[in-house]
Amino acid sequence: MAYVYAPDRKAERPMTHLDGSSGILQVDGYSGYRPLAEKDAVSLAFCWSHVRRRFYELAAAGPAPIAGEALKRIAELYRIEDEIRGQTQDERRAVRQQKSRPIADGLAPWLREQLALISQKTKLAEAYALSRWEGLTRFIDDGRIEIDSNTVERSIRPIALNRKNALFAGSDAGAEQWATIASLIEPAKLNDVEPLAYLADVLSRIVNGHPNSQLDDLLPGAYAASTKPKAVA
Incomplete structure (x- = not known):
């Protein structure tokens, strides 16, 4: 990351x-x-969470049976993802081909049919989905792809909030340094490494002569692997 x-x-x-x-x-x-x-x-590969959000906003604003039906069908896709979370990419692809493909194949023509019947606001929500359909359904054919980009969205939310609260950074150079630090902190979190302890240890190693040719060993993923407790035989 x-x-x-x-x-x-x-x-x-x-x-x-x-x-x-x-x-x-x-x-x-x-x-x-x-x-x-x-x-x-x-x-x-587009994000289903963004599609779902547009229909949710319509449903939350008042009676919206078409938006409600779209949400039900999208929820089925997410239910399948819950079932296969943690499985291999081949296993995920096989289940998606069997279960998710029919849902997607039924949703696209249904959305097109509704476009002629609904208000402009709902048309915008459906057009958003249909104009990105190939990218939205790419995850079905590739088990490496997630159904949405929520993992990334969650990781950048604190930075986005702080950008608004603190007017982000005092200069372009400061913002670039911020991006560098975030590129260390957020992967550390993903690897279950406490960021402050990680940065303190890494800086100490560099000060104490860690070879420049082996700096990659201090990146969060490699660091997490090297500090993981070894199993006792």
Whole structure:
């Protein structure tokens, strides 16, 4: 996991940050990622949580039977994900092909049918889903892909909140340093390493002469593996 600072949300930012990348890119609905896909640099996997949120907002505002039905069908996709959490990518793909594929195959034509019958606000929610359908259903064919980007969303929420509360950073250089620190702290959390203790230990090792050629050994993933208690035979 790495954080990169950009001063704005121009489409050129992800193009620059991800130049030379390939493979699957799991994203929200931000249009700045589309040029990457159009270059055939990456394949986009979109987030069902963002789709669900749009229908939820409609359902919460008042009677909305179509939005409610969409939420029920999306909930079935999430129920299947709960069943296969922690399984291998091949196992996840097999279950998704059997159980999630029929739900998705039924949802798309149903949404298109409703577009002719509903208000503009609901049309926007359905058009959002249908315009991203290939990327939304990519997870069904690839067990490595998650159904949403919630893990990333949760990890960046504290940073986003602090950005608003503290006016983020005093300069571009300060923001870039913040991104570097976050790129160490958040992976440490994911690897069950206490961030403050980790940073203190790593800085101590560097001060005490840890070889520059072996700095990769101090990155959170490698650090967690090296400090994990060894099993006693």
